[in-house]
Amino acid sequence: MSTIKIVVWDKVGNVMWGVRPWDEWSLRSQADMLRENPAGRPLAPSFAELFQDYPVDLRPVATVEELEAEIGDADFLVVHKNNVPPAVLQKGTRLRLIQHLGWDARGIPLATAAAMGVPVAATPLVNYLAVAEHSWALILTLLKRMPAQRAYMDSREYLTRGWGHLPGVPMVRDLTLGLLGFGEIARPMARIAHAFGMRCLYWDIERFPQLEPDHHVEYVPWEEIFRQSDVLSVHLALNEKTERIVGRREFGLMKNSAFLINTARGKLVDP
The missing domain is CATH 3.40.50.720 (NAD(P)-binding Rossmann-like Domain)
Structure with a gap:
C-alpha cells in the first residue's frame, strides 16, 4: 500500500490540535476534558494512534512557501483560515480532495479546483x-x-x-x-x-x-x-x-x- 500524504495548512491550529498526542496537550486542556468526562482520555487518540495501521504521512505547513514545497505530491489538502493561491494549488497534481474547515470554502480558489477536477469539501453546521x-x-x-x-x-x-x-x-x-x-x-x-x-x-x-x-x-x-x-x-x-x-x-x-x-x-x- 502506497503512503498517503496529507498536507495541513492551518494558521489557527485547530487541525493539528486534534491530532496531537495526549501528552502534548496542556495540563489545563487535559483537566478540562477529564472534568467534563472522567473517562474521556480514550476519546482523544493521537493521529498516530488513529492511523497506526495505515501508511499516512502528515505534513503541517505554516506559510505559502512551505505549502508550495509540499503540495506537489500530496493526496489531500486540509485548509483552515488561509487563502490558497491558484498558482500554488495548480502544483498539486496528485490531489484527490481539498477539505476546508468551516461552513464554506473561503480561501479555496474554486474555479482552479474545478478545472483540476479536485472536489472541495467544507464542514457546515460547525458552531x-x-x-x-x-x-x-x-x-x-x-x-x-x-x-x-x-x-x-x-x-x-x-x-x-x-x-x-x-x-x-x-x-x-x-x-x-x-x-x-x-x-x-x-x-x-x-x-x-x-x-x-x-x-x-x-x-x-x-x-x-x-x-x-x-x-x-x-x-x-x-x-x-x-x-x-x-x-x-x-x-x-x-x-x-x-x-x-x-x-x-x-x-x-x-x-x-x-x-x-x-x-x-x-x-x-x-x-
Whole structure:
C-alpha cells in the first residue's frame, strides 16, 4: 500500500490540535476534558494512534512557501483560515480532495479546483448554534438592561422604589428582529424570535421563499430592514461584495432606539 500524504495548512491550529498526542496537550486542556468526562482520555487518540495501521504521512505547513514545497505530491489538502493561491494549488497534481474547515470554502480558489477536477469539501453546521445562542445572549442583555438591573438589585433601591422594572425595558414580543443574511446561523435566530412572539424580517442577496413559512420570517428590501428593525443582527459572509456593507447611510435609516448586533465579521460594518 502506497503512503498517503496529507498536507495541513492551518494558521489557527485547530487541525493539528486534534491530532496531537495526549501528552502534548496542556495540563489545563487535559483537566478540562477529564472534568467534563472522567473517562474521556480514550476519546482523544493521537493521529498516530488513529492511523497506526495505515501508511499516512502528515505534513503541517505554516506559510505559502512551505505549502508550495509540499503540495506537489500530496493526496489531500486540509485548509483552515488561509487563502490558497491558484498558482500554488495548480502544483498539486496528485490531489484527490481539498477539505476546508468551516461552513464554506473561503480561501479555496474554486474555479482552479474545478478545472483540476479536485472536489472541495467544507464542514457546515460547525458552531452555528453556539453563535446563535451568543447573539441572543447579547440581544437580551441589551434589551433587558441586565447590567442596570444588576446594579439596581445590588443597591437595594427596590426596597424603597418598589419591584417595578426599570424604565426603558421592553417586552421582547413587542419588537421586530431583523436578520442581515439568512444562512445556517440566522435560521435558528429566527426560530428563537418566533418562540418569543417577535416579528422577524430578513434580507439576503438571495431570497429563500421555501424557508419563510417554517421559520416565520418575512423578506424585505435592504432599506426596509434597517427602517423596521428594533434589533438588527448581522449574519453575512465577508467577501469583496459585503465588506463595509453597513455604513453611515444604513445607520441613518435605523430607529434611534434600535440595536445592531454583529457576531459575523467586523469588516462588514464601516466604522
